[in-house]
Amino acid sequence: MAYKALYRTWRPQYFSDIVGQRHITRTLQNALLQDKVAHAYLFCGPRGTGKTTTAKVLAKALNCLVPTSGEPCNDCENCRAVNEGNSVDVVEIDAASNRGIDEIRDLREKVKFAPSTGEKKVYIIDEVHMLTDQAFNALLKTLEEPPSHVVFVLATTEAHKVPVTILSRCQRFDFRRIKPDEMVGRLQEVAQGANIEVEEEALQLIAKAAEGGLRDALSILDQGAAFAEKTVTTEDIHSILGTVKQDILVKMTHCLAEGKAGEALKLVAEISNRGKDLRLFGREMTSFLRGLLVEGIEGRHTGIGNETLFSILQVLVQAEQEMKWSSQPALVLELALVKAARPEIAGTTEALSRRVAELEKRLEQGVVITAPRETVAQVEERTLGVNKQAQPDQTKISEPVEAVTSEPLVMAKTPIASDSATAEKIKKNWPALMKGIKEGKKMPLWSLLNSHQPDLEVQGHTLIMYFQEDFDMRTADKPEYRKYMEWLLGKHFDGQWEVRCVHGKKSMPRSAPTPENDPVYTEAVRIFGKDIVYLENDPD
Template identity: 60%
Template sequence: MAYMALYRQWRPRTFQEVAGQEHIVRTLQNALKSGRVTHAYLFCGPRGTGKTTTAKILAKALNCLDPREAEPCGGCSNCLEIQAGTSMDVIEIDAASNRGIDEVRELRENIRFSPTTGNKRVYIIDEVHMLTDPAFNALLKTLEEPPGHAVFILATTEPHRVPLTILSRCQRFDFHRISPPVMAQRLKEVARGSGIEIEQEALELIVKAADGGLRDGLGMLDQAGSLGSGRVGAEDIHRMLGTVRRDVLEKLKDLIMAGKAGDCLVLLGDIFQRGLDLRLFVREFASHVRALMLTNLSSGMEQPDSGGGPELGKLLEVLDILTGVEQEMKWSSQPGVLLEVALVRCARVYLYGETGHRQEDLRELSARVAELEALLPGLGPGGGERGGYPLPDPPETVKAPAPATVPGEGGVPAVKDKTSGPGRDVGDAGNSGVRPKSSDRGQQAPVVKKKSGGSRTAEEQSVLQAVQKPGEAPGQAAQLLGKIAERWENIMDSVHRSKNCGNIYSYLTGGAGAWPATVAGKVLTVAFWEKDPYSFLAANNMENKDNKDMFTKILKSVCREDLEVRFVISKEEPPAGKQEKTEEDISHDEAAGLFQGEGQEILEDNPFDE
C-alpha cells in the first residue's frame, strides 16, 4: 500500500479532533443541534488551520445516518463515502482550476437535483477568491436563493478578494492560527502514534517554523522522521530547515554587545559558508533580540541596567536595524553585504552609545562647553540664571553695537544686529548655524543690565536667546544642525542619484545654492540667499508638497532624523566655501533646470549668455 503523508493520515474526522478552533466547532455543533443550519458558510483564515477539514466534517454531520449529538458517527455508509471522497452528495470544487463562468453554470444546472442518499447536497468550493468576476456574478443568485437541500461552504485564505455581495450572503467563520501549545500537543500525539521519537527542543523548532499552520507542522514532522530514521533531534531540524542553533545566536548577541564588529563578520562568514539562508538567519536573530527585549520589559528593566543586562534603548535600536535590513535584503542583489553593514551598525550602537558618539567625543564636547563657560563667566557654575547648566556650541553671532534702551519694566535694553535688518534681535540670527569668528571672542561686548541685578554681556544675551527654548535640551538643536551640515553633500548626492529628483537637485544647487540654516525643535529651515536671482523661484518650488516630501524622505534616509522642512529666503550670506553667483554667473543649463524647461525660447536670447 502506498505511503500516506502524516497530515492526511491524521486529518480530524470529528469536531472534537479539530485543534485550536473551539469557537467555530462550538457554533457549528449548536447550529446542528438546534436545526439552524444556514445555506451558505464562508470559512476563511491562514493555510493549514482546518478550513477544508471542518467543511468535510460538517458535510458528514449533515448527511450522517446515525448522528451522535452533532457529531458524525464515522461508521455509516454516508460517512465512509464522504471520508473517501466518493459521495455523490458532497461535491468539492477547486476554484483555482475551475474559475470560469462555464463551471458555475454547470453547478447551477446540477444544483436542482436532490441528494441521493443523504439529507443535504453540500458544495465545498475551495480557494473561492480565485473565481472570475463573471463567475461570481453567475453564482450570486444561486447563492442567495438555493434549493432547500443545498448547502454551500466557501473556503478561502484571502477573504478581501471575495465580493461584498457574496460575503453578505454567507455566515463567516474566521479560522485562527494554531497556538504553539496546542500545536505542540497535537504534534506529540501524532509522533507518538506514528512511532517517531522527537526531542522537546526539536518539537519547539518545528512549532516555531510552522507559524501557526498545523499542516505545515505535520509536514515537517514527517520529513524530520525520515531524516532522523525515526528519532528526531534539534540538529536534524536545524539541518532540515537551514537554521542555526540557539548558542550561535547567543554568541552573536554577545559579540554585538561587546562592540566587536570584526568578530561578528567572521561569524557571519562561517554561516554564509554553510550555505544557510541569510534572510532566515536575520529573522531568527531578530526574534532572539525581541525575546530578550520582552524579558527586560517583563522584569521592569526599562532603565539602563545595574545588574549587567543590556539597555532597553540599545536593544530597540538593534531590533530596528535588523528588521529594516531584512526588508532591504529581499530586493538586493548582494544581501550579504547589507547584512554585514547592519551587524557593524549594531555593534557600533554598543561601542559608541545610542547617540552614535564615542566617549572621547563626549569628553571633547564637555571641554568645549567649559571653554564657552569660561568665555561667558556669567553663565558658569553658580553664575547668572542658568545655575551652571551646560551650554551647547555657540551659535552664529555678530559683534553687537551699543545696546539701545527700550522703555519698559526694568529698563531691559534690546540688542540689535545691523546686518540682520531693522528690528531683528541678535538672538534671532543666532540660529543660523555658523560659528563666531575666533577673532571676535576676545572683544569686549556691551553690558546689558539684568532685572534681578548684576550684569550680562550682549553676547551672553544672544546665546541665551538662541539656546533657551522651552522643552529643548541644551545643545540638541546645535548638535543636530551640525550633523545635517556635515552630511549636506551626501544629501545632495542622494538627491542627484534619486529618480525624478533632477529638478529638486537644480533648485538646491543652482546659483548660490541652499544650506541648512536653523533647527528648532523638529523643524529644519533650509535657506536660499536673497541676492541669488533665482532664490525666490527655487524656494517657492521646493515648498511644493511633492518636492518637499521627496526631499524629507531623502533627508531621513541619510541623517536618520524625522524632521519637518521649510524653505525660506535669507538675508544672511551663505556659509564660507559656497560660491556666490550673480545673474552673470548663472549658466544656460542651470537656468533651464530651475525653470523645468519652460521658457526655453526666451533663454535662447538670454543677455546673460553674451
C-alpha cells in the same frame, strides 16, 4: 500500500479533534443539534488551520446516519464514503482550476437534483476567491436562494477578494493561527501514534517554524522522521529548515550590543559558509530580538538595555525588508550589522541617543570617565592650533606629561585661538579652496559652491556659510564635506577651523541713524525748510 503523508493520515475526523478552533466547532455542533444549519458558510483564515477539514466534518455530520451530540459516527456508510472521497452528495470544487462561468453554470444545473443517500448535498468550494467576476455573478442567485437540500461551504485564504454581495449571504467563520503549545500537543499525539521518536525541543522548533499552520508542522515532522536515523533531534530540524541554533543568535546579539562589529561580521560569514540562507537568518534575528525586548519591557532581566535592543531591532527590521529585493542580501545584512554595532558610524540621532544612554548607565554604576593623558605637543596643538607641517623645526617632546590630573571628562569645547584671517582673505583665496575641493574629489560640494557662492562670515576660527536654499545648506552640511573644508582652511590659514552651514541670509550691520530718519526732523523741515537759521543773542 503506498505511503500516506502524516497530514493526510492524521486528518481530524471529529469536531473535537480539530485543534485551536473551538469557537467554530462549538458553533457548528450547536447548529446541528438545534437544526439551525445555514445554507452557506464562508471559512477564511491562514493556510493549514483546518478550513477544508472542518468543511468535511460538517458534511459528514449533516449526512451521518447515526450522529452523536453533533458529531459524525465515522462508521456508517455515508461517513465512510466521505472519508474515502467517493460520496456523491459531497462535492469538492477547486476554484483555482474551475474558476470560469461555465463551471458555475454547470453547478447551478446540478444543485437542483436531490441527494442520493443523505439529507443534504454539500458543495465545498476551495480557494473561492479565485473565481472570476462573471463566475461570482452566476453563483450569486443560487447562493441567495438555494434548494432546501443544498449547503455551500466556501473556503478561502483571502477573504478580502470575495465580493461583498457573496459575503453578505454567508455565515463567516475566521480560522485563527494555532498556538505553539496547542500545536506541540497535537504533534506529540501524532508522533506517538505514528511511532516517531522526537525530542521535545525539536517539536517546539517545528511549532515555531510552522507559524500557526498545523499542516506545515506535520509536513516538517514527516520530513524530519525521514531524515533522522532514529530519533528526530533539534539538529535534524535545523538542518531541514536551514535555521541556526539559539546560541548563535545569543552570540550575535551580544556582539551587536557590545559594539563588536568585527566579530559579528565573522559570525555571519561562518553562517553563510555553512550554506544557511541569510534572509532566513535575518528573520530569525528579528524574532529573537523581539522576544528579548518584550521580556525587558515586562521587567525580566535580559542583560541588555531596552534602548539598545530597540535600536538594534529597528536596524535589522529595516535590513530584513531591504534583503527581500536586493541582489546582494549578504551585503545588506553586513551593513546593517555594522550599523547596529557601531551606530556612531551612521551619524543618526538614534546613535547619539544610544551613546547618551550608555554614558548614563555607566554613571549610575559609579564608573568615572576620565580624560586621556596628553603630551605637551598634543595640548599645544589642541589649544593653540599649531600647524606641525608649517613648523618642521619645532622641537618635539615625546615624554608624556600630565596635562591635568584624572578628572571626570567635561564635555565642553576647547576654545579656539583667534586668527587674523577675515572673510575678505578667505574670499581672496576662494579659488584656491575651490581647487582643493575639486582635487579632493568632492564634486557635489564643488558644484554647489561654484554655482552658488554663499555669503561668508568669520568669527575667530569659525567660518559661517549662509545658504538661501535649505537643500543647498543640507548638502554642504554633510559631515564629510565639513571635515574636508575644515582641513582645507587649516592648510591655507593655519590653526584648527570649524565650518558651520546656516539656512538664511547674512545679517547686515546696522547703519548709524541719520536725521532724515527722524520723524521730528522731517516735520521740522516741512514747516521751516532746510535753511540753517542762526539765532542772535542765543546763549548756546
